Each structure stands twice: as C-alpha cells, then as structure tokens.
Amino acid sequence: MTRELYVGLSALVEPGNRELGQIVRRVGPYVAADALCSERVSEQLVGAATTRLGEPLRLPAVEAFGARLLDDADRLGVRIVCPDDEEWPSQLAHLVRISRGYTGQVADRDTDPPLALWVRGPxxxxxxxxxxxxxxxxxxxTGYGNYVAGDLAHGLAESGWTVVSGGALGIDGAAHRAALATGGVTVAVLACGINRPYPVSHTGMFERIGEEGLVISEWPPDAPPYKLRFLIRNRVIAASSAGTVLVEAAHRSGARQTLGRARLLGRPALVVPGPVTSAMSAGCHEELRIEGARAVASVAHVIEEVGRIGTDLAPLPSTPERPHDRLDPTSRQVLEGVPIRKPLPAEEIAAAAGVSGRDARRSLPMLVALGHVEAIDQGYRLARPA
Amino acid sequence: MTRELYVGLSALVEPGNRELGQIVRRVGPYVAADALCSERVSEQLVGAATTRLGEPLRLPAVEAFGARLLDDADRLGVRIVCPDDEEWPSQLAHLVRISRGYTGQVADRDTDPPLALWVRGPxxxxxxxxxxxxxxxxxxxTGYGNYVAGDLAHGLAESGWTVVSGGALGIDGAAHRAALATGGVTVAVLACGINRPYPVSHTGMFERIGEEGLVISEWPPDAPPYKLRFLIRNRVIAASSAGTVLVEAAHRSGARQTLGRARLLGRPALVVPGPVTSAMSAGCHEELRIEGARAVASVAHVIEEVGRIGTDLAPLPSTPERPHDRLDPTSRQVLEGVPIRKPLPAEEIAAAAGVSGRDARRSLPMLVALGHVEAIDQGYRLARPA
Incomplete structure (x- = not known):
C-alpha cells in the first residue's frame, strides 16, 4: 500500500514540491496522504491534488490512483522506483539540502527530491x-561542442562512469550517443512522461537508451514537456551524478541552471571553455567566472574533479534527525513558544516565541499536520511523542 | 653621483639579483657600491661584478662605468630611469614581496625590482x-589567439588603458599593434639591450612603439636576449601592470610564468579560454585550473578585474620599514642572538640564536655589510643606530 501511496502522491503535485515532500519524509506516505485528504495542508496543495486526482481527495482514491499508475507502468513495460526501494539512488536525498537552504543558499524554486521515478532499462x-x-x-x-561532449562521454564511459544527461538535442544527445557507442551506460532524465520521449527526433536514441542504459522520469505517462518541467527536472540530473559538466551554453541557457544546482548541492560544477568568440560558449565563460566553478579541458580533468568526492555520494549520515531539524526557521521558532501541557491560543504562542501573530497562525496548522503540535480547544500544545 | 652608481650597479649583475637589490634598498647605492668594492658581499656577487666591470672593483670605476652608460643612453637617444627619479613606476617595488616571500610563496628565482630602466619614448x-x-x-x-589579443588590446586602449607586453611574435605583437592602431599607449618590455630589439622582424614595430609608446629594458645596450632573460624580464611585465592577461599558451610556455608572477604579486591573473581541442590553449586551461585564476572572455571582464585593484598600484605603504624586516628568516634569527654591547664570536651567537654555526658564519658578514652588526676583535655586536 505504501507503494501505491508514494506513486499516487508523486503524481498529485508537480515534482519537487517542498510542502508535500516535507510531510512525506516526516510522517511517511500514509500519514501524509491522510493529511492531504483531511486538508491539513496548504490550500494550494489541496487544490493541485484535487485537480489531478479528478475527484474529491480521499485516502482510498489516492491509493487507487497510485495503483492505476503502477498498472500503467506494467502495461508500458517500465517500472516505478520509490524511496523505500532497494534501487532508489540515495544521493537524491541531498536535494533536501538546497530545498531547505542547508547550504546557506536557497534554490529559486522547490527542489525537493522526487517521490517516485519511472524507469525503463536493464x-x-x-x-x-x-x-x-x-x-x-x-x-x-556547435560542431565544437558536439565534438567535445562526445569526446568526454566516450572517455568517461570507457573509464566506467555512467553519463547522465537530459536527452535534448545538441550536447545532451552527443553525450548519450557517445556513451552508447562506447558500450557504456547512459541515463536520460526526461522532463515528460516516459512514454512520450521528447524531442521526437530522438525517439530512436531513447529506445536504445531504454535497452542498454536507463530512461527515467518523475512524471506519469503522457505528461507533456512544459518549459518549466525542464527546470524542475534539472535538479535530478545534478543530484544523480557526482558532478555536472557544462559543455556549451549561450548566455541564457537552461543548462546553466543544471550547473547551478550542482553548485548548490556542493557537487563539482565543471565547465568546458571554448572560443571567446563563440556565443555558444558565452554562458560557459560566465559560469567560469563564478566562485567555485572549475574549468575542465579533458576527461582526465573531469575524473580528477568528480573522483575526489566519490564518498559524497554515500547516503546521508544516518544520525537520527530531530523532528524540527527539517522545519523552516520561522516554524522552528514558533515551536519554541508552544506550551508543553496547557494549550495556548496562537497569539500567546506568538508572543512567547517572539514572532508575529500572522507567522504563528500560519505555522501552527503545519506543525499540527507534521505531528509536532496538537490543536486543542482553539489552543495548541506540544504533541506527545508516539 | 647617485645616478651613475644606480646605473653602474644595475649593469654589474643580472637584473633581479636579490643580494645586491637588498643592499641598495637598505643603504642606498653609495654604501652598496662601497660594500661591493670592499667585498663585503658574496663571492658570487663580487665575481659577477668584476667580470662585467672588466677591471678590479673600485668605487670610482663603478661610477665611471655608470657615467659611460649614461653617455651611451644619450648617444642612443634614450634615457635611463632610476628608483629615485620622478617617473619611476613605484609599483615595481611590489616585487620585493615575492622576492622575499612576503606573500607566503617565494619565487623560483631572484625577482628583485630593477635598479634602472632604459626607456625610449615620449x-x-x-x-x-x-x-x-x-x-x-x-x-x-593561432589566428584565434591573435584575433582575441588584438581585440582586447583595442578595447583596453580605447578605454584609456596602456597595453604592456614583451614585444615577441604572436600574441605580444598582436597586442602591441592593436593598441598602436587604436591610438593608445603601449609599452614593450625587452629582454635585451634597447638598441637591439628582438625579434628582428619586429624592428619596425619597436620603432613605432618608441615613437608613440614606450620601449623599456633593464639591460644595457647590446645585451643579447638569452633565454633566461625572458624569464627575468617577465617579472617586470607583471609588476608594471594592474593585471596580466594570458591569451594563448601551450602547455609549456614562458608566458605562463608571467601570469605566475602576477599571481605571486597578488595582481589579477586573467586567462582567456579557448577551444579545448587547441594545443595553443592547453596552457591557458591549466592556468584556469589553478586557484585564483580568473577567466576573461571580453574587454569588459578584463576591466572589471583590473579596475578593482586600481588602488593596489599605489606606492607601498610608507610606514617605516624596520631594519630587519627585509632580512631572510635565518639572518633575522641570527640577529636575535647578537649581543648589544660585548662582542661574541659567531659560534656563541649561533648558540644564543638557536641556529647552526654555519648559518651564523654565513649571515653575520652580511649583517655587517647591511650595517646591523659591527665586527670587533673576531666577535660581533649590534651596531649603534647612526
């Protein structure tokens, strides 16, 4: 049942949603689904989920929705991998770091880890x-960029590294193809349903990757590749791999955002220089001027950089997480003001915690949903440990 | 007379010599010349100077040597600029920082500031x-490198920046020529006598630079451009300018050393990226991978980087230098062991200072020459302040 709920929840909101991700991580998919169905979450979340479900939010409906998606996967000959599964890549959990600003920088949009991945491949x-x-x-x-992307992918594949990319025209395709041609493993991370590869002209390439590598997606079948989804998807490319190499990028280029995600994650953000006379390298050179970017001119350079942090791909340290570690600063502060025994109204908690009444009224329902706080008679007190 | 001595001393040893430079800075050219002639300096220094003077080292001979060189300058229609002259570029004094490891890194060869510069130009x-x-x-x-060098020089000249380079074939020449063509000022720093520009094929270019810009050299007329001299000269290119831009460089390239000098000096070490497929950019990309290098892809980038440290070209802070600030660590330590009143033999000073007898015997004569210490009856004590 957990599986159905993970899959159901993953498809009820756009991937990366922080509010839902936070609840699922905190209380598991069952209680999270219950919180969603009893509307103990934000209105936006309820609205989005209701629209996608196509019927009123009820636990059995969410479960049935997940079950149908699992059937779809079977029919399509693909599988769905969830965070509890053995083959789940634990490094995706690092996304919580940038989702919550652990690294001192908060990403410009929700970047929570995926709740499920659709996977095709051996x-x-x-x-x-x-x-x-x-x-x-x-x-x-350009020809230069395609050549360098292919050369790097070839060398990495030859050294036993998997080449991850987004399946797009240009650099992405050159990298995937060179890895395939070398007999290596390549992973295409889609920004749309796994049954409708985009771009269409890469259909043959995706088929071959599905046979010899892996095609993965966070979206359910038939999901169209909206522009925004590429930006949501990019975090998975960066978080899956030990480092990200930007080969060619114009000044405005979505690929620069992927590199930025790698940087936020503390993974090597590697940049291939090119002629300064080439507009297709202008974005690369801008990236090179950002603190922490590293120029790479060869496969050896790339391996030197990503090899160093091999251990960084190990699972997150398993020291038990304190319940409020994952709260945002305001909620954490509000929590400090919640009494242990005698329930107090939000205003008094706000005064005790030193936050505005508005902040307290906003945070307390979430703290209740997360199980930190109990709501009793118009007041709140700390929940007893289970 | 100071002038003759500066010029004479400058031509008696290879430029950059740390021992001579240190003495001249400490006690001025007169006492330094006296220390040289009375052989209170290292044997190597005495040997080198004697060979170049062509007669036994005596103060009047050194002075006459300098006077002859000043006459040579007049005859050649050039001038000699010395550290006491108004037009001496004070930023050259920063070279003592790397000469003495003030920046934590000691250069791989003597990098003392010049004692004199031969100058042609308006x-x-x-x-x-x-x-x-x-x-x-x-x-x-390559054509790419020449184009970019010219483009940068053009843009800098247009913005009122002087373009400094080494007058060589390739990038140097492209930079000088573009600055000239833009009507800007360009300075060619030679590694040989100012009357024998090298390479010969650039004779016309040097003539024009001498008319519209400046041609400068640390060497007396007719000095041939030995390979080593380019490496000695490079420190002047780096120390003259607010920052150094490396445009194209093979893996092994003398120009990389110039960039290294800029880095040691704490000046912007700027690197133009190029195609990673070009051997002529391989050295650039290696440099880009060194901590502190900055990629520049446009004139705007260069100006952004060098503009920042405009103030760094101001004269060195004029807080009075304590006499032993300029000593090497061992001599400084030896000095700690020198008694104030009762002279002690070198061995006892060594014991008091915690250095080897050999170190003390080596350092004490130099400390005497520098005026820190008096030698009395086989022993040493601190010199009285003048």
Missing amino acids: HRLDHALARSVAIVGARAA | HRLDHALARSVAIVGARAA
Whole structure:
C-alpha cells in the first residue's frame, strides 16, 4: 500500500514540491496522504491534488490512483522506483539540502527530491548512478561542442562512469550517443512522461537508451514537456551524478541552471571553455567566472574533479534527525513558544516565541499536520511523542 | 653621483639579483657600491661584478662605468630611469614581496625590482603604466589567439588603458599593434639591450612603439636576449601592470610564468579560454585550473578585474620599514642572538640564536655589510643606530 501511496502522491503535485515532500519524509506516505485528504495542508496543495486526482481527495482514491499508475507502468513495460526501494539512488536525498537552504543558499524554486521515478532499462538505478557524471549543454550546439561532449562521454564511459544527461538535442544527445557507442551506460532524465520521449527526433536514441542504459522520469505517462518541467527536472540530473559538466551554453541557457544546482548541492560544477568568440560558449565563460566553478579541458580533468568526492555520494549520515531539524526557521521558532501541557491560543504562542501573530497562525496548522503540535480547544500544545 | 652608481650597479649583475637589490634598498647605492668594492658581499656577487666591470672593483670605476652608460643612453637617444627619479613606476617595488616571500610563496628565482630602466619614448614611464594591463601569450599563436589579443588590446586602449607586453611574435605583437592602431599607449618590455630589439622582424614595430609608446629594458645596450632573460624580464611585465592577461599558451610556455608572477604579486591573473581541442590553449586551461585564476572572455571582464585593484598600484605603504624586516628568516634569527654591547664570536651567537654555526658564519658578514652588526676583535655586536 505504501507503494501505491508514494506513486499516487508523486503524481498529485508537480515534482519537487517542498510542502508535500516535507510531510512525506516526516510522517511517511500514509500519514501524509491522510493529511492531504483531511486538508491539513496548504490550500494550494489541496487544490493541485484535487485537480489531478479528478475527484474529491480521499485516502482510498489516492491509493487507487497510485495503483492505476503502477498498472500503467506494467502495461508500458517500465517500472516505478520509490524511496523505500532497494534501487532508489540515495544521493537524491541531498536535494533536501538546497530545498531547505542547508547550504546557506536557497534554490529559486522547490527542489525537493522526487517521490517516485519511472524507469525503463536493464540496470539497477542506484548502481547505474553510483559512479556517474552529468554532461549538459546547449541544444543549438556547435560542431565544437558536439565534438567535445562526445569526446568526454566516450572517455568517461570507457573509464566506467555512467553519463547522465537530459536527452535534448545538441550536447545532451552527443553525450548519450557517445556513451552508447562506447558500450557504456547512459541515463536520460526526461522532463515528460516516459512514454512520450521528447524531442521526437530522438525517439530512436531513447529506445536504445531504454535497452542498454536507463530512461527515467518523475512524471506519469503522457505528461507533456512544459518549459518549466525542464527546470524542475534539472535538479535530478545534478543530484544523480557526482558532478555536472557544462559543455556549451549561450548566455541564457537552461543548462546553466543544471550547473547551478550542482553548485548548490556542493557537487563539482565543471565547465568546458571554448572560443571567446563563440556565443555558444558565452554562458560557459560566465559560469567560469563564478566562485567555485572549475574549468575542465579533458576527461582526465573531469575524473580528477568528480573522483575526489566519490564518498559524497554515500547516503546521508544516518544520525537520527530531530523532528524540527527539517522545519523552516520561522516554524522552528514558533515551536519554541508552544506550551508543553496547557494549550495556548496562537497569539500567546506568538508572543512567547517572539514572532508575529500572522507567522504563528500560519505555522501552527503545519506543525499540527507534521505531528509536532496538537490543536486543542482553539489552543495548541506540544504533541506527545508516539 | 647617485645616478651613475644606480646605473653602474644595475649593469654589474643580472637584473633581479636579490643580494645586491637588498643592499641598495637598505643603504642606498653609495654604501652598496662601497660594500661591493670592499667585498663585503658574496663571492658570487663580487665575481659577477668584476667580470662585467672588466677591471678590479673600485668605487670610482663603478661610477665611471655608470657615467659611460649614461653617455651611451644619450648617444642612443634614450634615457635611463632610476628608483629615485620622478617617473619611476613605484609599483615595481611590489616585487620585493615575492622576492622575499612576503606573500607566503617565494619565487623560483631572484625577482628583485630593477635598479634602472632604459626607456625610449615620449611618455613619462610612471604615467604610462599607472593604468596598464599586460597581455601576453604564445609566440606560435593561432589566428584565434591573435584575433582575441588584438581585440582586447583595442578595447583596453580605447578605454584609456596602456597595453604592456614583451614585444615577441604572436600574441605580444598582436597586442602591441592593436593598441598602436587604436591610438593608445603601449609599452614593450625587452629582454635585451634597447638598441637591439628582438625579434628582428619586429624592428619596425619597436620603432613605432618608441615613437608613440614606450620601449623599456633593464639591460644595457647590446645585451643579447638569452633565454633566461625572458624569464627575468617577465617579472617586470607583471609588476608594471594592474593585471596580466594570458591569451594563448601551450602547455609549456614562458608566458605562463608571467601570469605566475602576477599571481605571486597578488595582481589579477586573467586567462582567456579557448577551444579545448587547441594545443595553443592547453596552457591557458591549466592556468584556469589553478586557484585564483580568473577567466576573461571580453574587454569588459578584463576591466572589471583590473579596475578593482586600481588602488593596489599605489606606492607601498610608507610606514617605516624596520631594519630587519627585509632580512631572510635565518639572518633575522641570527640577529636575535647578537649581543648589544660585548662582542661574541659567531659560534656563541649561533648558540644564543638557536641556529647552526654555519648559518651564523654565513649571515653575520652580511649583517655587517647591511650595517646591523659591527665586527670587533673576531666577535660581533649590534651596531649603534647612526
């Protein structure tokens, strides 16, 4: 049942949603689904989920929705991998760091880890990604860029590294193809349903990747590749791999965002220089001027950089997480003001915690949903440990 | 007379010599020349100076040597600029920082500031260099490199920056020529006598630079451009300018050393990326991978980087230098062991200072020459302040 709920929840809101991700991680998919169905979450979340479910939010309906998606996967000959599954790539959990600003920088949009991944291909997902490098770049790549992307992918594949990319025209395609041609493993991370590869002209390439590598997606079948989804998807490319290499990028290029995600994650953000006379390298050179970017001019450079942090792909340290570690600063502060025994109204908690009444009224229902706080007679007190 | 001595001393040893430079800075050219002639300096220094003077070292001979060189300058229609002259570029004094490891890194060879510069051209040297950028790179430059060097020099000249370079084939020449063509000021720093520009094929270019910009050299007329001299000269290119831009460089390239000098000096070490497929950019990309290098892809980038440290070209802070600030660590330690009143033999000073007898015997004569210590009856004590 957990499985159905994970899959159901994953498809009820756009991937990366922080509110839902936070609740699922805190209380598991069952209680999370219950919180959603009893509307103990934000209105937006309820609205989005109701629209997608197509009927009133009820636990059995969410479960049935997940079950139908699992059937769809079977019919399509693909599988769905969830966070509790053995082959789940644990490094995706690092996304919570940037989702919550653990690294001092908060991403510009929700970047929570996926709740489920649709997967086609013969390899275990965690194994394929254990030693992987992302190669990304411009769709309108030049001959130079395509050559370098292919050369790097070839060398990485030859050294046993998996090449991760986004399946797009240009740099992405050159990297996937070179990895395939070398007999290596390559992983295409889609921004749409796994049954409708985009771009269409790469259909043959995706088929081959599905046979020899892995095609993965966070979206249910038939999900169209909206522009925004590429930006949501990029976090998975960066978080899957030990480092991201940007090969060619114009000044404005989505691939720069993938590199930025790698940087936020503390993974090597590697940049291939090019002629300064080439507009297709202008974005690369801007990236090179950002603190922490590293120029790479060869496969050896890339391996030197990603090899260093091999251990960083190990699972997150398993020291028990304190319940409020994952709260945002305001909620954490509000929690400090919640009495242990005698319930108090929000206003008094606000005064005790030193926050505005508005902040308290906003945070307390979430703290209740998360199980930190109990609501009793118009007041709140700390929940007893289970 | 000071002038003759500066010029004489400058030509008695190879430029950059740390021992001579240190003495001259400490006690001025007169006492330094006296220390040299009375052989209170190292044997190597005495040997080198005697060979170049062509007669036994005596103060009047050194002075006459300098006077002859000043006459040579007049005859050649050039001038000699010394550290006491108004137009001396004070930023050259920063070279003592790397000469003595003030920045934590000691250069791989003597890098003392010049004692004199031969100058041809219509501008005041200090004014011409006050806002200057060095552009250096491969002699065997590609069309790409020549284009970029010219483009940067053009843009810098247009913005009122002086373009400093080494007058060599390839990148250097492209930079000088573009600055000239833009009507800007360019400074060619030679590694040989000012009357024998090298390479010969650049004779016309040097003539024009001598008319519209400045040609400068640390060497007396007719000095041939030995290979080593380019490496000695490079420190002047780096120290003259607010920052150094490396345009193209093969893996092994002298221009990389110029960039290294800029880095040691704490000046912007700027690197133009190029195709990773080009051997002529391989050295650039290696440099880009060194901590502190900055990629520049446009004139705007260069100006952004060098503009920041405009103030760094101001004269060295004029807080009085304590006498032993300029000593090497061992001599400084030896000095700690020298008694104030009752002279002690070298061995006892060594014991008091916690250094080997050999170190003490080596350092004490230099400390005497520098005026820190008096030698009395086989022993040593601190010299009285003058």
